[in-house]
Amino acid sequence: xxxxxxxxxxxxxxxxxxxxxxxxxxxxxxxxxxxxxxxxxxxxxxxxxxxxxxxxxxxxxxxxxxxxxxxxxxxxxxxxxxxxxxxxxxxxxxxxxxxxxxxxxxxxxxxxxxxxxxxxxxxxxxxxxxxxxxxxxxxxxxxxxxxxxxxxxxxxxxxxxxxxxxxxxxxxxxxxxxxxxxxxxxxxxxxxxxxxxxxxxxxxxxxxxxxxxxxxxxxxxxxxxxxxxxxxxxxxxxxxxxxxxxxxxxxxxxxxxxxxxxxxxxxxxxxxxxxxxxxxxxxxxxxxxxxxxxxxxxxxxxxxxx
Amino acid sequence: xxxxxxxxxxxxxxxxxxxxxxxxxxxxxxxxxxxxxxxxxxxxxxxxxxxxxxxxxxxxxxxxxxxxxxxxxxxxxxxxxxxxxxxxxxxxxxxxxxxxxxxxxxxxxxxxxxxxxxxxxxxxxxxxxxxxxxxxxxxxxxxxxxxxxxxxxxxxxxxxxxxxxxxx
Amino acid sequence: xxxxxxxxxxxxxxxxxxxxxxxxxxxxxxxxxxxxxxxxxxxxxxxxxxxxxxxxxxxxxxxxxxxxxxxxxxxxxxxxxxxxxxxxxxxxxxxxxxxxxxxxxxxxxxxxxxxxxxxxxxxxxxxxxxxxxxxxxxxxxxxxxxxxxxxxxxxxxxxxxxxxxxxxxxxxxxxxxxxxxxxxxxxxxxxxxxxxxxxxxxxxxxxxxxxxxxxxxxxxxxxxxxxxxxxxxxxxxxxxxxxxxxxxxxxxxxxxxxxxxxxxxxxxxxxxxxxxxxxxxxxxxxxxxxxxxxxxxxxxxxxxxxxxxxxxxxxxxxxxxxxxxxxxxxxxxxxxxxxxxxxxxxxxxxxxxxxxxxxxxxxxxxxxxxxxxxxxxxxxxxxxxxxxxxxxxxxxxxxxxxxxxxxxxxxxxxxxxxxxxxxxxxxxxxxxxx
Ligand code: NA
Ligand code: NA
Numbered sequence: 057x058x059x060x061x062x063x064x065x066x067x068x069x070x071x072x073x074x075x076x077x078x079x080x081x082x083x084x085x086x087x088x089x090x091x092x093x094x095x096x097x098x099x100x101x102x103x104x105x106x107x108x109x110x111x112x113x114x115x116x117x118x119x120x121x122x123x124x125x126x127x128x129x130x131x132x133x134x135x136x137x138x139x140x141x142x143x144x145x146x147x148x149x150x151x152x153x154x155x156x157x158x159x160x161x162x163x164x165x166x167x168x169x170x171x172x173x174x175x176x177x178x179x180x181x182x183x184x185x186x187x188x189x190x191x192x193x194x195x196x197x198x199x200x201x202x203x204x205x206x207x208x209x210x211x212x213x214x215x216x217x218x219x220x221x222x223x224x225x226x227x228x229x230x231x232x233x234x235x236x237x238x239x240x241x242x243x244x245x246x247x248x249x250x251x252x253x254x255x256x257x258x259x260x261x262x263x264x265x266x267x268x269x270x271x272x273x274x275x276x277x278x279x280x281x282x283x284x285x286x287x288x289x290x291x292x293x294x295x296x297x298x299x300x301x302x303x304x305x306x307x308x309x310x311x312x313x314x315x316x317x318x319x320x321x322x323x324x325x326x327x328x329x330x331x332x333x334x335x336x337x338x339x340x341x342x343x344x345x346x347x348x349x350x351x352x353x354x355x356x357x358x359x360x361x362x
Numbered sequence: 363x364x365x366x367x368x369x370x371x372x373x374x375x376x377x378x379x380x381x382x383x384x385x386x387x388x389x390x391x392x393x394x395x396x397x398x399x400x401x402x403x404x405x406x407x408x409x410x411x412x413x414x415x416x417x418x419x420x421x422x423x424x425x426x427x428x429x430x431x432x433x434x435x436x437x438x439x440x441x442x443x444x445x446x447x448x449x450x451x452x453x454x455x456x457x458x459x460x461x462x463x464x465x466x467x468x469x470x471x472x473x474x475x476x477x478x479x480x481x482x483x484x485x486x487x488x489x490x491x492x493x494x495x496x497x498x499x500x501x502x503x504x505x506x507x508x509x510x511x512x513x514x515x516x517x518x519x520x521x522x523x524x525x526x527x528x529x530x
Numbered sequence: 531x532x533x534x535x536x537x538x539x540x541x542x543x544x545x546x547x548x549x550x551x552x553x554x555x556x557x558x559x560x561x562x563x564x565x566x567x568x569x570x571x572x573x574x575x576x577x578x579x580x581x582x583x584x585x586x587x588x589x590x591x592x593x594x595x596x597x598x599x600x601x602x603x604x605x606x607x608x609x610x611x612x613x614x615x616x617x618x619x620x621x622x623x624x625x626x627x628x629x630x631x632x633x634x635x636x637x638x639x640x641x642x643x644x645x646x647x648x649x650x651x652x653x654x655x656x657x658x659x660x661x662x663x664x665x666x667x668x669x670x671x672x673x674x675x676x677x678x679x680x681x682x683x684x685x686x687x688x689x690x691x692x693x694x695x696x697x698x699x700x701x702x703x704x705x706x707x708x709x710x711x712x713x714x715x716x717x718x719x720x721x722x723x724x725x726x727x728x729x730x731x732x733x734x735x736x737x738x739x740x741x742x743x744x745x746x747x748x749x750x751x752x753x754x755x756x757x758x759x760x761x762x763x764x765x766x767x768x769x770x771x772x773x774x775x776x777x778x779x780x781x782x783x784x785x786x787x788x789x790x791x792x793x794x795x796x797x798x799x800x801x802x803x804x805x806x807x808x809x810x811x812x813x814x815x816x817x818x819x820x821x822x823x824x825x826x827x828x829x830x831x832x833x834x835x836x837x838x839x840x841x842x843x844x845x846x847x848x849x850x851x852x853x854x855x856x857x858x859x860x861x862x863x864x865x866x867x868x869x870x871x872x873x874x875x876x877x878x879x880x881x882x883x884x885x886x887x888x889x890x891x892x893x894x895x896x897x898x899x900x901x902x903x904x905x906x907x908x909x910x911x912x913x914x915x916x917x918x919x920x921x922x923x924x925x926x927x928x929x930x931x932x933x934x935x936x937x938x939x940x941x942x943x944x945x946x947x948x949x950x951x952x953x954x955x956x957x958x959x960x961x962x963x964x
Contacts, residue, residue, distance in 0.1 A: 383806055384802075384805075384806065386809040386813075387802070387805035387806055387808070390597075390600060390805065390808065393593065393596075393780070394597060394783045394787070395784065396780075397777055397779075397780030398780050401773060401777050401781060415590050418590055418593055418776070420588075422587055422593050422596075423587045426587050426812065426813055426816045427587070429809035429810060429812060429813035430813045430816075432806075432810060432813070433809075433810045433813035438810045438811075439553030439555055439814050439817060440554050440555070440814060440818065440870070440871065441548065441554060441868075442867060442868060442871075443911075449549065456550070457551040458551055461547060464547075464552070464556070464560045465552070465556040465559070468556075468559050468564075468579070469559075471563065471575075471576050471579060472583060474576075475576045475577070475579060475580035476584075478580075479580055479584070500588065504583060504587075508583075
């Protein structure tokens with residue numbers, strides 16, 4: 057039967073052709089077309105990233121793609137992967153899958169199909185070039201998640217939360233001074249138009265993505281089909297990560313090429329000043345998570361050991 | 363087309379829904395004040411209120427859900443009345459009746475599913491991202507507002523059946 | 531049943547329900563729910579219902595609706611609308627047909643605080659109609675100018691039409707608001723030209739008002755200044771990048787309330803009335819958004835939008851031919867349907883096609899809003915005409931529909947100009963955001 061795949065991102069997003077369509081194709085091929093997947097892009101099955109996990113849990117869609125950071129309280133362990141200095145953008149997805157058993161229980165309201173780490177978040181600033189923690193002090197910075205908020209606080213700036221589509225207006229109007237988001241922001245959200253500087257090269261958060269499947273839909277499949285989904289889901293995690301990294305790097309390069317815009321690539325020395333603060337933020341997040349009954353220290357050690 | 367007779371309609375329903383709508387109005391004024399102050403704080407005191415969007419979202423649910431029974435009670439929902447004459451008296455009567463029956467059914471499903479979501483959100487202790495506000499009261503308000511709306515619709519069905527009258 | 535059959539059936543059911551007196555929002559909820567149940571089972575249908583309701587009411591941007599509606603209602607309850615009309619009258623009343631022009635101007639000014647066409651028509655209608663009748667204006671001209679002028683409520687920001695468009699297409703509310711300003715002014719000018727041409731043909735239809743000394747004109751204008759200042763501040767604040775639209779709506783509503791309280795223009799009773807009216811309208815509009823969001827997934831899974839757009843591609847009319855077809859659909863639907871309902875039902879189908887044909891989404895928002903406004907004054911169902919009828923009970927409906935005819939022509943002209951010169955709509959949003 058045909059399964060519904062909810063993608064809240066516009067069809068032109070690189071994920072669509074680079075990861076989601078291959079997911080559908082591989083699944084069809086592996087199951088002799090017993091499972092076909094129709095991808096509804098652009099939020100046709102329901103807009104925005106926030107409710108996507110719900111949509112898969114409740115069965116609006118059979119598959120849904122989303123970000124754990126939008127409903128952080130549901131994924132405290134998974135979100136440990138996004139803490140600065142825990143994984144890096146190149147090998148992160150591999151590390152996540154070596155430890156997948158740690159994260160799976162958090163997705164138990166649905167079935168976890170894919171999970172991958174994103175590109176590093178980078179800092180777009182409206183007017184102020186950021187090279188040292190002093191530069192960033194007191195700035196209002198949009199953060200993608202609670203953990204990113206801790207990081208920004210550790211830098212001495214004020215975190216502001218807002219949905220991605222509002223960053224553009226907020227930067228343009230000075231509601232915020234900067235935004236922490238991955239390098240795809242240059243193109244996908246046109247942040248190149250409303251910021252002058254882009255700082256990269258320090259430890260920041262790396263927001264993970266997931267694809268989940270509705271439990272009943274999964275249960276209705278035979279063992280062979282289930283195995284195919286598990287295997288292809290894992291494979292697509294790696295593909296999706298590669299797609300996103302390429303797009304993010306392209307976004308950073310595109311920013312550098314725009315008139316009057318500057319990409320600030322921190323030297324190791326400059327980065328170290330930020331990274332020391334990031335270590336504090338990580339320690340604080342681990343402490344908080346531990347206080348709420350999660351073996352956060354062990355999880356982070358396991359991830360860092362790779 | 364006579365409006366529904368005042369005698370047949372329990373005044374208590376009018377008063378109860380009005381009270382809720384008034385509460386919704388207070389919430390709206392609160393929100394206006396809150397965002398107003400937040401803007402002032404940002405420009406005057408240079409300190410934005412963190413996570414204000416989550417408060418706005420929460421209060422918006424309250425405003426809509428508290429005002430919905432009143433809106434339904436007053437037949438405040440937009441409808442196309444161009445064919446009213448063409449469908450005849452029987453058409454109008456059955457239209458009023460069946461549209462309310464269908465609406466009642468669908469809203470009842472909504473109330474039930476909202477209730478399940480409430481239980482789910484409580485079990486998993488879902489909270490908002492920045493302010494860690496619990497999510498389940500959002501669903502609670504949906505249960506309450508839509509539930510009352512169902513109640514108003516059922517009463518309207520009863521009145522239509524008893525009096526044979528069309529709604530406004 | 532194929533998906534496509536289901537899609538067509540859904541539309542038949544939708545119109546059937548609406549013909550049989552089901553409110554638009556509930557019709558969409560019912561069809562969305564049962565359609566989804568047929569397609570994917572009751573579990574999926576229930577899931578769509580609860581998820582879309584929740585995500586609609588928690589949509590942060592949508593809060594501008596209650597706030598801007600409150601702004602307009604309080605301005606009206608405090609009698610500030612009277613001040614706007616008086617100011618307009620002071621400056622253009624002494625010309626031939628001047629009261630009708632003043633009505634159009636008053637509507638335009640009030641549109642800048644009111645998001646709704648109906649509210650604009652009623653508010654200015656209550657003030658302006660008695661004046662025009664006192665001076666013996668022809669019923670067609672007086673009622674027509676207000677019914678048409680009221681439609682500016684949707685085009686000149688703030689506008690619930692643009693908010694709904696933005697929510698459904700994920701475009702920026704701020705940009706759409708900016709895009710509405712110049713077309714709104716153009717339309718105002720064209721409406722006044724329509725008045726002028728009407729009295730040129732029939733001078734007896736609208737004689738000039740009493741002339742007024744320059745000092746009096748200034749005095750009356752200055753009395754309207756506080757409200758004009760609020761308009762400039764809140765809408766101008768979006769343009770200047772001082773506020774987001776949500777903030778602008780709260781600033782606008784807050785300031786009007788403060789001014790009204792400070793000048794003693796509000797009693798507890800009128801204020802309560804304005805607030806209750808606001809939450810009722812808000813509940814109604816939110817229900818329409820919920821209904822649309824429940825219906826949309828059904829339309830998506832029936833693949834009706836794709837089929838429709840494939841059909842248009844096969845027909846091969848090119849971008850402007852396709853646009854023309856879509857606009858004709860709107861004109862026909864607009865004869866019968868409420869404007870907002872039309873917008874929410876058709877956008878999931880038309881919007882992707884319009885994008886595919888290479889049109890600017892913000893520009894199409896303006897075009898769609900103008901066509902919807904036309905529907906508000908075309909027979910047989912013209913919401914604004916009905917509303918004016920409720921203010922001028924003794925004027926036959928046919929007279930009002932005849933009276934709006936010149937204004938309808940003005941709207942078509944305005945539409946053509948915006949299609950030929952998209953810059954009219956896009957200049958401000960593009961200059962604002964670079
Ligand atoms: Na307006
Ligand atoms: Na019409």
